[in-house]
């Protein structure tokens with residue numbers, strides 16, 4: 048039996064006879080079903096028509112993107128640490144060439160994915176690379192379409208997954224939305240990988256915050272303040288979004304504050320964000 052992948056969001060479903068009936072990820076208001084209705088592709092077919100490209104995103108940080116663009120179009124990141132590689136976010140395509148290249152970079156010790164839009168073929172990746180754990184926040188458990196024993200649901204606000212890698216639950220776009228902080232990245236100055244919460248804007252100098260990106264539904268002010276407050280304790284000199292080469296230019300912590308302020312102003316919330324605790328309101 049084959050596994051099928053939703054062509055709009057890239058989610059892989061469990062093996063079955065024929066195609067699945069529907070994609071709950073796309074039926075949710077944070078995604079969409081295209082004009083032509085629900086469409087599927089078998090993993091074998093995706094392997095025949097697409098390939099992955101591995102390229103440098105930063106110091107000891109590799110991007111993995113699919114060509115031609117498939118589904119949402121995010122890239123995964125391979126974090127090279129002394130104890131082995133860690134995969135942040137994921138892409139639908141996994142083939143023999145990608146497996147051997149990832150093994151050549153040191154293999155994987157674990158996988159973590161920001162939110163359900165990038166769960167894609169995570170179970171396929173884990174199985175092909177030693178059955179490594181996939182860390183997801185338990186608040187998003189309902190969105191997992193292919194349940195597997197490799198998935199580790201964690202609870203609470205932070206989880207350390209290795210000596211210098213920490214998951215931080217920021218919420219917002221999804222209740223269990225998590226970002227990855229790499230303390231040793233950028234020669235010890237720190238790296239933050241956010242997926243799309245916050246999302247890096249095309250000019251690379253600003254970030255933004257949405258509940259639904261395809262349907263243009265914003266987040267409320269209290270949630271945006273909460274995201275900023277949760278990231279304040281961490282040091283980072285680089286912030287990577289979801290697309291290839293979408294990293295904030297200049298000081299990303301300053302960009303985060305400035306962007307949150309701009310966003311709040313658009314909502315009519317004029318109270319300043321302070322660096323000493325961010326003038327937080329209760330959410």
Ligand SMILES: [Zn+2]
Pocket residue numbers: 053054055056057058070071072073074
């Ligand atoms: Zn879908």
Ligand SMILES: [Zn+2]
Pocket residue numbers: 162164220243260
């Ligand atoms: Zn998303």
